[in-house]
């Protein structure tokens with residue numbers, strides 16, 4: 187049957203049997219009456235959770251790892267699960283909407299618009315790990331008491347009002363970034379409209395795992411609701427490291443030889459060949475020195491600054507006490 191969202195008026199299809207639904211456009215969750223008529227949203231019913239997907243997180247992790255470049259061939263067979271913890275992480279959900287103007291020196295104006303559903307993570311060890319994480323909107327359920335005794339339950343470390351301020355900040359940053367990207371040398375930037383709508387507190391399942399391979403322990407995090415690998419450390423095989431060192435040396439030598447050859451004609455050309463050669467081989471060499479690297483299914487790992495928050499999360503989570511309550515088996 188077709189239902190209409192009481193907030194944004196969007197129409198969408200839901201199965202006949204459901205009693206509640208979440209709007210795929212603005213993230214509002216509401217109860218359904220007869221023939222799909224939206225009933226009023228209950229103000230106190232703003233606490234949700236995401237149910238676990240029925241797959242073993244360690245299997246998910248290994249299936250992802252064996253597809254990574256440079257992973258030892260026997261990683262899956264040679265790894266032993268050391269830790270498997272389920273965390274319920276508090277996240278405030280918001281629907282954000284905004285418009286901004288940027289004016290360039292020439293008087294040209296650019297308009298920036300944002301329309302999104304975002305999650306503000308409200309538990310310190312996870313803020314770095316889940317920075318900018320795309321949480322799913324649909325599939326959440328009204329909170330049940332039993333969730334508190336499944337795995338490690340984290341209470342929010344700040345209230346929804348602070349969450350709202352952070353969401354507003356994120357909206358303004360996104361608008362500024364978008365406006366200034368299309369209008370360089372902007373003289374003026376102004377947010378014309380910004381709207382942040384609270385969509386409830388969601389307890390989101392995150393698996394924290396560690397596995398041992400040839401005497402070394404590696405950490406990993408898996409999204410408990412959709413089974414995606416958020417972040418995982420893995421060893422790099424000796425063959426892969428040798429290959430990288432060989433490639434890097436070859437690039438370096440090529441740059442050097444070409445630089446020498448050109449030196450007699452134009453000494454400046456050495457800057458054009460040798461320096462890029464050195465730069466790219468230094469990147470390869472520093473990567474090959476590392477025996478362990480990080481991989482992710484949900485974010486780009488190139489930015490080293492991004493990983494600082496992640497290191498901290500790993501440190502904090504490794505030191506957390508073990509859950510006293512049982513977590514589901516697979």
Ligand SMILES: [Zn+2]
Nearest residue numbers: 191194209212
């Ligand atoms: Zn809606």
